[in-house]
Amino acid sequence: SANIWRFPGVEVKARLFRDYPFKEITAHVIGYIGRINQKEMERLEENDELADYRGSTHIGKTGLEYTYEKVLHGTAGFEEMETDAGGRPVRTLRRSSPINGHTLKLALDIELQKFAWERFGERRGALVALDPATGGVLAFISKPGYDPNLFIDGIDSQSWKDLNDDWKKPLVNRALRGLYPPGSTFKPFMAMAALETKFRDPNYTIPDPGYFSLPGSTHRFRDSKPSGWGSMSMFRSIQVSSDTYYYKLAWDMGIDRLEPQLAKFGFGSPTGIDLDGEARGVLPSKEWKRKRFAGKRYPEAARVWTPADVVPIGIGQGYNTYTPLQVAHAVAILANNGVVYRPHVVKEIENLKTGEITKVEPNPVRDNHPDPANIAFVKSAMEAVLKPGGTAARIGAGLSYRMAGKTGTAQVVQIKQGAKYNAAALAEQHRDHSWFVAFAPVEAPRIAIAVIVENGGWGAAAAAPLAREVADFYLTGRKGEVSAPNSDAPSAQHVRADKNKPAAAPAEEVVE
Template sequence: MRRPAPLKNLDRELARFHGRLKAGAGFVALLATVLLAREFYLQITQHAFYTGRAESNRISLVPIAPNRGLILDSKGRVLAENYSAYTLEVTRAHIHNLEATLTEVGKLIEITPGQLRRFRRLLAESHEFETVPLKSKLTDEEVAILAANRYRLPGIEVKARLFRNYQAGPGMAHVVGFIGRINDRDLKQLRESGREKNYQGGAHIGKTGLEQSYETLLHGRTGFDQMETDSGGRAVRVLSRIAPVPGKDLRLYLDRELQEVAEHAFGDYLGGLVALDPNTGGVLALVSKPGFDPNLFVDGIDPVTWKSLNESPDRPMVNRVLRGIYPPGSTIKPFMAMAGLELGLRKPEDAIVDPGYFTLPRSRHQYRDWKKGGHGVVNLSKSIAQSCDVYYYRLAVDMGIDRMHDYLAQFGLGEKSGIDLDGESAGLLPSREWKQRRFKQVWYPGETVIAGIGQGYHLTTPLQLAVATAMIANGGQRIEPRLAQAARDPLTRTWQTLPAPARTRLAIDPQNLAAVREGMVAVTHPGGTASRAAAGAVYTIAGKTGTAQVVGIKQGARYDAASLARKHRDHALFIAYAPAENPTIAIAVMVENGEHGATTAAPIARAVMDFYLTGKRPGAMTLGGNDATD
């Protein structure tokens, strides 16, 4: 038999149901409380924070690169300027298949192999979210084609960019320099100096020359647009703007026409020339030949072109005025003469007999004069005018290398001049202490002999020679040379003179100075080594020729240029100032493998001084002649 089912306890079940209902209601109330608390926290407590977040998602700060300052010559002629052009830019992070995209772009507009090589190099140096230029200076037709196809080319856009143009070309490349794209090393320097924010939106920075030295002044201050954007990140409208401040314009002491005259005067020769105002230190002309086209570097130079420049035997990338180091040769003699007078080792009237050679005591080795048979009786003035080697061999031995070093150092030899360009070489002014430190060797008497005529270990730059020559011209003031003279404020448009260069004065006995100056004037008069180069000048020139050996010559042998390859022939030098009575220009010229200062370097200096002092432009120049040579 089946047992009957027990009767349900309705009261107990109802009580259980009410308990569950209360628990559920409590749980719902708890959740509602949590939600309300969270809403209160978000809406009230964190209102300011999330309002700012929402606003930042809606508003973007777009940097505006400032216009770079112009670089002008002393007469206001433009050397470096800006112009606007369209550029095809690629953002790698927005592209799924870069190679396919490049192929597609190549079907629309012409992309050359050189542009692709440059793009890939810049791409390797850039971050993923940075835009990299693929092609610059687009035509209107190319802009229209790319705009019409933009919808199917994500990561590709056309931007208006400012470009730098160097009107003066290769002749001013070592002075003005060039700008280039900012790389990792530049970014590191900007971060360390706290200037990184000022380069947001900008892609270029000064790399060499004045563009680098005066980067802070030329760059200006970056501005910002506060842009409202839609959900797709597209700009809707400009809410506010902080306008960029253009960079300051830079005016130089340098005269572009004088620079062109100097460059033309070199003809096919290589070398360097620098002309200074001995009273201000202003650089009137600075030529390093050969030069290069700085426009090649503005938006990234093609690797093939860079290799050809960097590996050229003519070394166009080397600034020979600042970084070229050469034996000063006989251009050292006026400074040696001044040392002899100031140290009390010689008087102007003291004379020697020059037989054409010099020997040290207890030695049979002959140190020859450049003139076979010698110069006869020679005093200080004649020793400079005819560049008598034997006079300075003897003086050097009497002086000793250490006193020679200490006195010549006061003319800036063996030291950087302080010019407002980077990369200057200090050259080398030897001493006993230097040789011991460098080679762990003693100094030999024969090394002192040849140091007296600017040979041996002594190395100098054309700029150092120009600074030293200016000191003789201005009575002993050593002035740091300067290219930049003034800066123009972009807002007020007024010119402000830049801080004056540092000056130091070397105390020189006026009579000793007059004696050396007399000898340098005699160099350009009949009987002097540069008389032919100075013939017909309507002003008085004081100068000194020099020849610097490139290869050694055996004892008893004679220099024979015809038997040497041109690259092994002597360098030619000439230093000068004019007018001798009241100098306004001091100049140093170095002609690589030019053989004789009188016949190659001096005519170049004459052409520059003629134009500067009289406005006369040289005709077709023939370097060479029948001067007494050195």
């Protein structure tokens, strides 16, 4: 700068620049900015926004940076200068001041986010925590992550190759785009469908011999408890997670009754969260199957819905695939007595110039108006899951508040009829996924959680303890500063499961 007179035409300017201090911990939520490419330049020109990017080199690429680009960017200013023949400024003729972009205030609880990230450790998976009463996203974890700072000024080829070649897929936003069978976390919603349509009385019981056979068929859909549970009611079917009960319920109700009821909880539809690229998921129906298997690649018979297609859907397998966000959203709707809020990460938008604050999502999207007795019944059964005799009894021990939950184990690869599941004999990425969903406190829910640990095995073993720790941290007070470790423990493929569940795990308590 002191020698600028020696360099005609050269000007030294300072610029503000992005820095992402939480790195991997918030990468899949906040996203990142990067240099404007040709395609983006053309889009800006088409939308008549190019003037605001003169002098700008960067634009939001993913996450909130992309979704709220227009809000964050502001309006460019300009100066019209008179210069001499050497290009040196003489005087300012006209000036228009720039307008700052707005500030986003997030619903995200950063201490909870850091705590959940640390507790996830080196495992792969996702965790979504929502405020049922507002739809605010309290925590949004996709493990593993990546350092968004690598992308700001253009990522180098080796780093890009390393991220793309990693079988654990750190660039995949599992919470938003990962599609998984929900396993037995689906059962409370199956129960709600049966109760809301008055298809089942809650006191109706069935014999559970440890399997369900299609009428006129020798094929058996196996229960997680091979010896069966004996007489099984709806309440107990949730508490101990009877597969046989839900095989039969799905068979008896049929997909035409089930699909519209399950859709009320958001299954098979984008939640509308303020993050780009959300996957839709699959809530199966006859129409869906017809479209999915249309075309010359598939025979006509593949497009026809068969009665047996519905049976594994009852336990959250079969064609069912949803994102962890969708599952958390469904749990939040149940916790909130059927009132639906759109999940949102941004809580407020502040205009720095005027100080005006615009709140996001103050009103519910809709109210499903379920029968209060049905909601109370299912919540009570889910609370029993964490009590003695339930699949997550150990997780419920010592609770200082009331929690309702449901374990789930989602199969990744199909097991042959009659064969036993042996995790040790399978490659890691072929082992079962561990699920747990919960909300608390039951009487006035403040948090709804969905956790999936990829290839983590039984729901009570991997996902449930993590959900309990996160709920404790949020509801009973902070437990000191949490420093997030560097992650190098990323992800497996998201494989749709077509089959029923493996044999029960050997344990002293019921696990699922």
